[in-house]
Amino acid sequence: MPTATPQPAFVLVRPQMGENIGAAARAMWNFGLDRMRVVAPRDGWPSERAVAMASGAGRLLDEAGLYDDLAGALSDCTFVYATTARPRELTKPVLSPEHGMAEAAKRIAAGEKVAVLFGPERAGLENDDIARANTIISVPVNPAFPSLNLGQCVLLTAYEWMRNSGTVVHFEDDPRGDWATGREIEALAAHYEERLEAAGFFFPEDKAAGMKVNLRNLWSRMRLTRADVQMLHGIMRQMVRWKSR
């Protein structure tokens, strides 16, 4: 069963190698996409090689729609994006994957049925295919080395879908951090000051105040956890114990 989340269909147009179809399935499912359509795969369907490569994402292949031609694959779609590596003769809006997927998310939220086309490995989509799309998506690559393969193009587009459709889990500052309180930091600072004073660290005397400020600044700047504070206490206690052995 496909997931219930509304999402674009990714349409592989005349893909050649089964391995690449499998890799595309994995790339999609990594970012929560599971509606694949396959148009006239060169080596037939189902594809053993695709299944072998897809491993954990094999369900996408089982559930993929198979079509003889692109027109059939797009029959229920209201908006179509075509991914291309190079600019084409055809006059059409060209978006980055970022803006394309952000726009797609809005269209889908508004109830549209959206498809994204990916061309065959070697040559990419033909003008005939692109003519069926409303908008072009082009990945901005190094002009000196534009060599994305099918799986990579699917990966980046799926990634941008996840990033722009609000499904991204945003990480903040590590929430598991058991941060030390001001009181604990204060006790640590006092412990070090006391022991370092006894050990003759704050020398010469006219620099002592500045050295203490620097040390305190270090403790507060480094955002210590409780475990860190315990370790730092332990280090100092151990050095004191070692001396008195």
Next chain:
Amino acid sequence: MPTATPQPAFVLVRPQMGENIGAAARAMWNFGLDRMRVVAPRDGWPSERAVAMASGAGRLLDEAGLYDDLAGALSDCTFVYATTARPRELTKPVLSPEHGMAEAAKRIAAGEKVAVLFGPERAGLENDDIARANTIISVPVNPAFPSLNLGQCVLLTAYEWMRNSGTVVHFEDDPRGDWATGREIEALAAHYEERLEAAGFFFPEDKAAGMKVNLRNLWSRMRLTRADVQMLHGIMRQMVRWKSR
């Protein structure tokens, strides 16, 4: 010759298959990155398989730095990101590739030397590696299918670099910070480990390795300046001197 554009170094830590090193080189160069460092590749160096896979990006392999250990690879770096698939026990900020690369671009614009670590194919980075990083980058994937491989992780990170490095933005982290390099942090960590070992701090023995990782993680997490490093060396030297009085 590497391109003149300031950029992060991508560090492959103990990569296993040459093919994946080659794929990583292609992924980097697709987005204009060409500073690769390789730490202890399993199958030796240079790697024929890497060269065959890299095709048009072979120059990155010729110019890649080869290191025996991670400390060596990071010796000139002032800020280190570690890419991981899963959250770890180590407390550290976790950023998306988007936010991580935006931040990296700002750091580099401010003159810092930045590295991004990628772990070996099967197991990813170890805690020992992550302890040397300042911040974690985690790609937000489908929790039901988190299966990005090395090349894909490099691809997405490089893509975010390109997407985010065009925007020069205000740098919030204190730009006057005279940050310590990896070599200086490494020397500090070694100094503390040696002295604390002698003082009997790493006890009981079965906890010693974990304690050392936690201590190293603390040094890298707290973003030390050169002055901090000098002060911390001074603290330890003084405690040793104090004992021998």
